[in-house]
Amino acid sequence: xxxxxxxxxxxxxxxxxxxxxxxxxxxxxxxxxxxxxxxxxxxxxxxxxxxxxxxxxxxxxxxxxxxxxxxxxxxxxxxxxxxxxxxxxxxxxxxxxxxxxxxxxxxxxxxxxxxxxxxxxxxxxxxxxxxxxxxxxxxxxxxxxxxxxxxxxxxxxxxxxxxxxxxxxxxxxxxxxxxxxxxxxxxxxxxxxxxxx
Numbered sequence: 001x002x003x004x005x006x007x008x009x010x011x012x013x014x015x016x017x018x019x020x021x022x023x024x025x026x027x028x029x030x031x032x033x034x035x036x037x038x039x040x041x042x043x044x045x046x047x048x049x050x051x052x053x054x055x056x057x058x059x060x061x062x063x064x065x066x067x068x069x070x071x072x073x074x075x076x077x078x079x080x081x082x083x084x085x086x087x088x089x090x091x092x093x094x095x096x097x098x099x100x101x102x103x104x105x106x107x108x109x110x111x112x113x114x115x116x117x118x119x120x121x122x123x124x125x126x127x128x129x130x131x132x133x134x135x136x137x138x139x140x141x142x143x144x145x146x147x148x149x150x151x152x153x154x155x156x157x158x159x160x161x162x163x164x165x166x167x168x169x170x171x172x173x174x175x176x177x178x179x180x181x182x183x184x185x186x187x188x189x190x191x192x193x194x195x196x197x
Contacts, residue, residue: 038084038151038164046166046184047092050147053182054170055100060180064102071143071170072106073097080151080164089149093168097145106141114138143179144171158192 054060063069073094076086097103121132147168154161163185170180 038080038082038149042164042186043089043092045186046089046149047096049184050093050166050168050182051096051100054097054168054180055102057180057182060170063179068102068104069142070104070106070139071097071145072108072141074108074144074146076147076149076166076168079148081153082151084149086149089166093145103143106139140173142173144173145169146171160190162188162190164188 055064073090076089076093078084078086094105098105118133118135121127122135145168147166149164149166151165152163154163164187165183165185167183168181169178171177172179
């Protein structure tokens with residue numbers, strides 16, 4: 001009976017170890033083709049295309065030739081039917097533009113936090129007034145970068161076609177003029193096999 005119990009425990013342990021999954025690191029820049037949904041490869045392609053297009057557009061080259069204009073990037077709007085973390089798209093584009101050395105940025109997502117900190121410094125009575133940062137000293141943005149991510153999904157029997165389009169624009173806040181605009185298109189097609197897999 002004891003032998004039978006030991007064999008059962010060993011068999012259970014082997015069975016459990018066989019069911020465990022293995023996790024490995026992969027190359028973050030490798031093409032990801034798990035499914036037809038928006039993924040990391042799409043995000044990287046869109047960010048690279050938009051930044052390259054903007055930095056090589058002649059009027060933008062002229063704007064940044066002798067100055068580092070101040071801009072803020074509005075969160076990319078998701079107009080697809082998928083849940084897409086457009087904040088990641090926005091962050092990737094912002095980071096690439098900042099690292100180009102051509103622009104300076106204002107982070108509009110932190111305005112409330114900054115306001116609270118300035119209020120604390122100036123009105124709490126707990127901060128030495130000679131070290132408190134004054135209200136009304138921040139620099140305003142000259143340009144706003146904004147965009148939309150949209151998609152069209154078509155299915156016909158065993159084929160699913162997903163078309164993504166990212167559109168971005170750079171607006172001069174003083175004049176309202178659009179200084180740059182571009183779009184990146186991505187199409188993914190998924191065909192089911194004969195067995196429906």
